[in-house]
Amino acid sequence: MLGSQLVITALKRHHVTTIFSLSGNQIMPLYDACIDAGIRIVHVRHEAAAVFMADAWAQVTGEIGVAMLTAGPGITNGVAPLYSAAQAESPVLLISGDSSTAEDGLGAFQEMDQTAITSPLTKISYRPTSAAELARCVDEVISIALNPRRGPVHLALPFDLLTQESGIHRLPDVTPSLALPSLSTLDQTALHDVLANAERPLILAGPTWARAHMHATRSKLETALQLPIVPMESPRGLKDPSCGDLAGLIAQADVIVLAGKVLDFTLAFGRNPTFHADARIVVIDPDTHVLDRSRRMLGTRLHSALQSDPAMALQALGEASLQPKRADWIRQASDSLASRAIPNAVRPPFGALSPQALCEAVQEFLGGANDPILICDGGEFGQWAQAFCNAPIRVINGMSGAIGGGICYAIAAKIARPQSTVVALMGDGTSGFHFMEMDTAVREQASFVAIIGNDLRWNAEHLIQMRTYGKERLLGCELAESARYHEAATALGALGANAHTAAEVTHFLRTLHEASKAVPLCINVAIDGQAAPVFSGSLNASSSH
Known part of the structure; x- marks a missing residue:
C-alpha cells in the first residue's frame, strides 16, 4: 500500500x-x-x-x-x-x-x-x-x-x-493501549470510608463527564454513591449560569472529590471561602502534575491525591460500596443547581426583548424537538443560553474561553446525528468568526437552527469597559446596526428571518424550521444587551472570567 x-x-x-x-x-x-x-x-x-x-x-x-x-x-x-x-x-x-x-x-x-x-x-x-x-x-x-x-x-x-510504497500489504495488529492502574485496596478503602462518613459529599468532575457518552455512568454512580456529581466545563466556574448556585452548594459540602476536575481559577484556586474550612478534599486524576499541583495548593486540607482514571475508580467504588442514604442532601443539591433566581434582575427598556425571554422561547421549541442538541457560543448572550436552555446533548464554547466555533459545532453535530434537531444560540459578534461556514452547511445538507442574539456590540467587553473605565472611554465594542445576518445567511443558500419579539421567534421556529430540513435556518433577533446572569450565592464567588 x-x-x-x-x-x-x-x-x-x-x-x-x-x-x-x-x-x-x-x-x-x-x-x-x-x-x-x-x-x-x-x-x-x-x-x-x-x-x-x-x-x-x-x-x-x-x-x-x-x-x-x-x-x-x-x-x-x-x-x-x-x-x-x-x-x-x-x-x-x-x-x-x-x-x-x-x-x-x-x-x-x-x-x-x-x-x-x-x-x-x-x-x-x-x-x-x-x-x-x-x-x-x-x-x-x-x-x-x-x-x-x-x-x-x-x-x-x-x-x-x-x-511512496510502504511495502506493507496488511495492517499490523493494533497494540492494546496501556490502562491506568486501578486504585490499590488501601486507597479504595480510604476513599470508601471518607465518603461513607460524609453527610454532604460532592463530586466535581471534569469536562469529559458532561458528554453524552458519560450520562449513564454519571447517573448510575450518583445512585450508587448517594451524592451529586457536577461536571464543570465553563470558564465561568463558580459563576457558570448552567450550574445555578454552585458556589453556595460547594461551600456546604463536607467532602469534595475532584474527579478529573483540575483545581484552577474556576474554583478560585481552592482558596477560602470556596470550600468549607473543614471540608476534606480528595483528588482523583490521571495526571501526576495535576496531583502535584493539588498537593501544593491545598496543603493540609487535602485528604488524599489518587492517580487513576476517575470514572474507573468511582465505578469500582460504586460496585463495592454501601453508602448511607442522603436524600435530603441530594434534593438540596438539585435545588441549588436548578436555581435561576436573579437578585436585582434588570428589566429591558420598553419594547426590547430580554435575552432571558428569547432563551425561554427557544427552550419551548427544544422541549418539543426530536432528539435535540443545544449549541451555546458567545460571551454574555452565550451565558444566558446556557442558563435558560438545555438539551440531552450540549456543546458550549468551553473552558478555553474562546468564542466563534458555534456554527462549526452545529454542522458537525448535525452530521454526527442526522436525526437530531440542532439549535445553536450565539451572539452577533460570535457569529461573525465563521459565518461563511453557512455555505458548508448548505453544501453538506447539515440543517440546523442558528439563533443570533443581536445586541449590536461585543457585550462582554462593553461591560468590562463600562465597569472599569466608564461610559466615556468605551472603545471597540460597537457593531453595525446595518448588519443583516439573516440576509447574509440567505445569500449563502440558507433560510433567514428577522425577529424583535419572542412571539416572532416562536412563529419562525414553528413555520420555517419545517421548511428548512435540508438547509440551515438563521434567525437574527434584536435583544437588549445585558450582563450574564449570576445566581444567588454565586454572586460572591471569585473568578477572573
Whole structure:
C-alpha cells in the first residue's frame, strides 16, 4: 500500500467515517485514499472550522474526531481551536500534510517544525520518518487521545511518505493501549470510608463527564454513591449560569472529590471561602502534575491525591460500596443547581426583548424537538443560553474561553446525528468568526437552527469597559446596526428571518424550521444587551472570567 492508503485504512479500522478538512497540496494523496475507503470529507471554508468541527464530533459521539489540514498556513490556521479541544478534553486527531523528509533542511515549500508549534496544545505531536510506521502512528496517537485525560493529538505527515510504497500489504495488529492502574485496596478503602462518613459529599468532575457518552455512568454512580456529581466545563466556574448556585452548594459540602476536575481559577484556586474550612478534599486524576499541583495548593486540607482514571475508580467504588442514604442532601443539591433566581434582575427598556425571554422561547421549541442538541457560543448572550436552555446533548464554547466555533459545532453535530434537531444560540459578534461556514452547511445538507442574539456590540467587553473605565472611554465594542445576518445567511443558500419579539421567534421556529430540513435556518433577533446572569450565592464567588 501507499503511505496515504496506510493512514486512511488505519483510520477506517478505528471506525472513522468522517473527516473535516480544507484541501491543500500536501494532503491530496490522503483525499484520494479516502475515496476508496469510503470516508466522507466535509470540506470547510477555513482551517480553524475543521478543527472546531472535529472537536464537536468528539463531544457529541464520544469517538475520535478527525481534522485534516495542509502544511504551512493550513496547519497554523488550525492551531487556535486545538487549545479549545484540549481544554474541553476532546479526543481530536489533527492530521497535517508536511514537506518531504528528503527535503528537510533545504528550504522546502512550507517547511516548518510543525510539532514544535502544536506540542504545547496536544497530548502528543509526532512526525514519522518512514512510510512503514504510518499505520502504527495512527493507532498510537488515537489510543493516546482516547485515554484519560482525553485530548487532541497531532500527526504531521511528510508528503514523500504518503506517495511512496510502504511495502506493507496488511495492517499490523493494533497494540492494546496501556490502562491506568486501578486504585490499590488501601486507597479504595480510604476513599470508601471518607465518603461513607460524609453527610454532604460532592463530586466535581471534569469536562469529559458532561458528554453524552458519560450520562449513564454519571447517573448510575450518583445512585450508587448517594451524592451529586457536577461536571464543570465553563470558564465561568463558580459563576457558570448552567450550574445555578454552585458556589453556595460547594461551600456546604463536607467532602469534595475532584474527579478529573483540575483545581484552577474556576474554583478560585481552592482558596477560602470556596470550600468549607473543614471540608476534606480528595483528588482523583490521571495526571501526576495535576496531583502535584493539588498537593501544593491545598496543603493540609487535602485528604488524599489518587492517580487513576476517575470514572474507573468511582465505578469500582460504586460496585463495592454501601453508602448511607442522603436524600435530603441530594434534593438540596438539585435545588441549588436548578436555581435561576436573579437578585436585582434588570428589566429591558420598553419594547426590547430580554435575552432571558428569547432563551425561554427557544427552550419551548427544544422541549418539543426530536432528539435535540443545544449549541451555546458567545460571551454574555452565550451565558444566558446556557442558563435558560438545555438539551440531552450540549456543546458550549468551553473552558478555553474562546468564542466563534458555534456554527462549526452545529454542522458537525448535525452530521454526527442526522436525526437530531440542532439549535445553536450565539451572539452577533460570535457569529461573525465563521459565518461563511453557512455555505458548508448548505453544501453538506447539515440543517440546523442558528439563533443570533443581536445586541449590536461585543457585550462582554462593553461591560468590562463600562465597569472599569466608564461610559466615556468605551472603545471597540460597537457593531453595525446595518448588519443583516439573516440576509447574509440567505445569500449563502440558507433560510433567514428577522425577529424583535419572542412571539416572532416562536412563529419562525414553528413555520420555517419545517421548511428548512435540508438547509440551515438563521434567525437574527434584536435583544437588549445585558450582563450574564449570576445566581444567588454565586454572586460572591471569585473568578477572573
